[in-house]
Amino acid sequence: MAGSQINVRKLAELGVLQDVGKCIVYLRAHGLLSRQQTCPKCGSVMEEKVWASAKVDGLAWRCPARACRKIVSIRKGSFFEKSHLDLRQLVTLMYFWTLDVCQDVIMAEASISKTVCVDWCNFLREVSLFSRYKLLFYLANKLLYRECFLELVPRRDRATLETVIVRHVAPGTTIWSDEWAAYNHLSSLPHQYQHQTVNHSHRFVTPAGVHTNDIESLWCDCKRKFKRMNGAYRDFIPSYIDEWMWRRMRDKSQYFPDLINAIASNPLYQI
Numbered sequence: 001m002a003g004s005q006i007n008v009r010k011l012a013e014l015g016v017l018q019d020v021g022k023c024i025v026y027l028r029a030h031g032l033l034s035r036q037q038t039c040p041k042c043g044s045v046m047e048e049k050v051w052a053s054a055k056v057d058g059l060a061w062r063c064p065a066r067a068c069r070k071i072v073s074i075r076k077g078s079f080f081e082k083s084h085l086d087l088r089q090l091v092t093l094m095y096f097w098t099l100d101v102c103q104d105v106i107m108a109e110a111s112i113s114k115t116v117c118v119d120w121c122n123f124l125r126e127v128s129l130f131s132r133y134k135l136l137f138y139l140a141n142k143l144l145y146r147e148c149f150l151e152l153v154p155r156r157d158r159a160t161l162e163t164v165i166v167r168h169v170a171p172g173t174t175i176w177s178d179e180w181a182a183y184n185h186l187s188s189l190p191h192q193y194q195h196q197t198v199n200h201s202h203r204f205v206t207p208a209g210v211h212t213n214d215i216e217s218l219w220c221d222c223k224r225k226f227k228r229m230n231g232a233y234r235d236f237i238p239s240y241i242d243e244w245m246w247r248r249m250r251d252k253s254q255y256f257p258d259l260i261n262a263i264a265s266n267p268l269y270q271i
């Protein structure tokens, strides 16, 4: 199910956004909540019970051993363990975050405050990137459509840019750039880069077809994200750029399933 397309209509059809019981079934089916629990006190296999004091979920794990009767939240060990929000709210904000809508929309749809929304958007951005690093590893030897990297640099000097290029660009790659002086020695690096340039004061495409149009349009697209957000705290800019790459490297229909997979496969949330 995680790989299939999902939208609000389908989530509503499954009852995920209306019925907390169906929401729990959905989250269990996708590996975000545990399907069974061992008693942390005595090791018995726990039973699921309707539990009025488990305020938002209405369910809890209970130890069947008479001498124990330990109660454990159904969220124990999960991505949702530390949140007091209703699971339906959490799925709603996760879904709308993947749509890349403004935070006002997420706040309205999930019925949450600005502070909670900002915290969760930051949290989702961090957790979504867990799968990005796996993807980049996979891409190391494989050129795929939409593959790219952007990195915020403190300076645009030779040492800084060469360090970034060597980190990301495979040996033997042909690199096209403008004639910024910091790039002048790329061909001399021991990575066998083929470096070709275009002088923008003369033309935008050389007779050999060298240009920087693709990277310029990619950069414009990334900047549009920041314009839509009306700016961002400087400390968060690298992670917003990472989020932008995460989105760029997959089809929109994969945002939500991939977020779910990223959480389910994160070792911090092994339920």
Ligand SMILES: [Zn+2]
Pocket: 039, 040, 041, 042, 043, 044, 063, 064, 065, 068, 069, 070
């Ligand atoms: Zn027990």
